[in-house]
Amino acid sequence: MASEFKTIHTLPTRIFHWVIAMSIFAMIYSGMLIYWANDEYSISIGKITIIKFFPNWFYKFFDLKSKLSYGMAIHFSLIWIVFISVFGYFFYVLLTKRRKEFLLNKKERKGIFPYLEDEILFKKHKEKSTKYNPVQKLAYGSCIIMLFLVVVTGFAIYKPSKLEWLCYLLGGYKSSRIIHFICTLGLSGFIIIHIAQVIKYGFFMFLSIITGKERIKTEPTPIENSNE
Amino acid sequence: MNKRDYLSITLWVIFILGCIGLRQYYLHSDQVDGTSWLSRKMLDFNYSIFGRTEKDTNPIKTFPKSAVKTPARANGFYGMRNKIDTIGYKIKATFDDNKDTITLNIQEVLALPKISYAFDFKCVEGWNQYTHWTGTPFKQFMTFVESKMKTKSDLAKQYKYVGLTSVNGGYYVGIDMPAMLHSQTILASLLNDQILPQNQGYPIRLIIPIKYGIKHIKQIGSIRFSHTPPNDYWAERGYDYDSGL
Numbered sequence: 001m002a003s004e005f006k007t008i009h010t011l012p013t014r015i016f017h018w019v020i021a022m023s024i025f026a027m028i029y030s031g032m033l034i035y036w037a038n039d040e041y042s043i044s045i046g047k048i049t050i051i052k053f054f055p056n057w058f059y060k061f062f063d064l065k066s067k068l069s070y071g072m073a074i075h076f077s078l079i080w081i082v083f084i085s086v087f088g089y090f091f092y093v094l095l096t097k098r099r100k101e102f103l104l105n106k107k108e109r110k111g112i113f114p115y116l117e118d119e120i121l122f123k124k125h126k127e128k129s130t131k132y133n134p135v136q137k138l139a140y141g142s143c144i145i146m147l148f149l150v151v152v153t154g155f156a157i158y159k160p161s162k163l164e165w166l167c168y169l170l171g172g173y174k175s176s177r178i179i180h181f182i183c184t185l186g187l188s189g190f191i192i193i194h195i196a197q198v199i200k201y202g203f204f205m206f207l208s209i210i211t212g213k214e215r216i217k218t219e220p221t222p223i224e225n226s227n228e
Numbered sequence: 229m230n231k232r233d234y235l236s237i238t239l240w241v242i243f244i245l246g247c248i249g250l251r252q253y254y255l256h257s258d259q260v261d262g263t264s265w266l267s268r269k270m271l272d273f274n275y276s277i278f279g280r281t282e283k284d285t286n287p288i289k290t291f292p293k294s295a296v297k298t299p300a301r302a303n304g305f306y307g308m309r310n311k312i313d314t315i316g317y318k319i320k321a322t323f324d325d326n327k328d329t330i331t332l333n334i335q336e337v338l339a340l341p342k343i344s345y346a347f348d349f350k351c352v353e354g355w356n357q358y359t360h361w362t363g364t365p366f367k368q369f370m371t372f373v374e375s376k377m378k379t380k381s382d383l384a385k386q387y388k389y390v391g392l393t394s395v396n397g398g399y400y401v402g403i404d405m406p407a408m409l410h411s412q413t414i415l416a417s418l419l420n421d422q423i424l425p426q427n428q429g430y431p432i433r434l435i436i437p438i439k440y441g442i443k444h445i446k447q448i449g450s451i452r453f454s455h456t457p458p459n460d461y462w463a464e465r466g467y468d469y470d471s472g473l
Contacts, residue, residue, distance in 0.1 A: 005233075018240065018243060018244075022243075022247045034354065037353035037354055037356065038351075038353045064399040068352065069262065069263065069462075069465060071265035074254075074267065075265045076270065076271060077266060077271070078270075079274070131465045160348075162278050162472070173356055177354070210237055210240045211232075211233040211236045212236065
């Protein structure tokens with residue numbers, strides 16, 4: 001099979017990706033150990049609870065019960081790694097031309113729904129766009145914003161009187177905690193879809209976030225033709 | 229694929245194995261008071277960044293009494309006695325540097341000048357609520373203790389920590405001196421202008437808004453001025469010693 005490789009991810013992007021991936025995983029786990037101690041959030045209409053965060057079976061399945069001190073110890077041990085990697089990546093994207101990779105252009109803003117439809121139905125996109133297609137742009141862009149928010153609100157919850165100004169900016173202690181929780185839910189959803197997408201696109205897509213190179217097919221093989 | 233790509237892959241494998249190795253090490257590493265020494269080091273580091281200095285006594289945000297809408301939640305009854313003999317209730321003060329033990333009558337302590345405020349009480353569990361307290365600033369209490377001592381001393385300068393123990397010894401906290409000198413750290417005797425209920429630490433408890441609720445010890449029986457960190461009930465069980473906010 002003839003193929004060539006094109007660099008798509010810079011070295012900083014790859015390093016940030018893996019440091020953030022590993023630390024966020026530990027943060028979500030330890031965060032759930034902390035949340036268990038006062039699991040007050042749910043989605044309800046009137047008096048009917050639709051989803052409780054989280055149901056008892058969920059805590060049991062992931063073994064999250066009665067580990068508050070363990071969760072706090074891990075969570076607060078990792079704050080500086082998360083802070084440096086997330087803020088580092090956030091400003092790396094914001095201050096370099098990488099920013100453009102995540103912003104929708106005029107044409108894309110109009111035609112987002114066909115992409116979304118393809119994405120949901122696991123179809124291949126007809127139109128070859130820039131590095132990321134509009135759905136990816138939205139997903140990755142919101143992921144970066146959620147990462148930023150989750151860190152900022154995290155500090156506001158951790159030191160609400162020392163960082164009183166920060167807590168105030170975010171609407172107070174309760175509001176910071178809710179934003180922190182919603183962003184974590186959003187990030188968890190993103191991670192699940194992200195992993196599903198990597199499985200869908202295959203091994204070389206996975207390898208591209210390690211080596212930085214994407215495989216470009218020069219000659220379509222018969223097997224791939226039959227797939228289309 | 230060139231040499232560089234293989235190097236990237238090798239480094240990635242080392243990184244992932246390193247993360248797994250760190251996790252395994254963390255789970256089996258030496259424990260310092262119920263948590264890995266790595267966490268203890270990091271929590272102490274966080275304290276060195278967020279800890280307060282002695283000058284940092286600026287009050288935190290307070291609220292009018294009308295902001296208090298819910299009855300104060302009572303949590304944690306370790307080291308408390310059900311029946312308290314108020315007439316004979318005494319608070320003992322001890323010092324690392326000399327062997328004087330000062331015994332204070334509760335009536336003397338309750339007669340000291342008081343301040344009141346409502347603040348946002350926060351628990352490690354994650355809940356918070358507005359509560360209203362009245363009590364003597366600990367700084368003022370220390371001056372009172374100094375006046376009772378035979379040897380002249382400046383407790384705030386002399387000691388780095390204060391250890392407080394509940395009346396039956398079952399619960400104890402250790403707090404750094406700068407936090408004890410904070411203008412809102414009080415020995416509270418009134419909740420919502422009423423005498424403290426039994427489950428809120430009657431007759432006297434600590435209220436220290438710049439720390440989590442686990443440091444707000446109830447039914448104080450003795451107070452120790454110390455050079456080294458005094459024992460702390462929850463810090464011994466894996467929680468942060470500082471527990472500052």
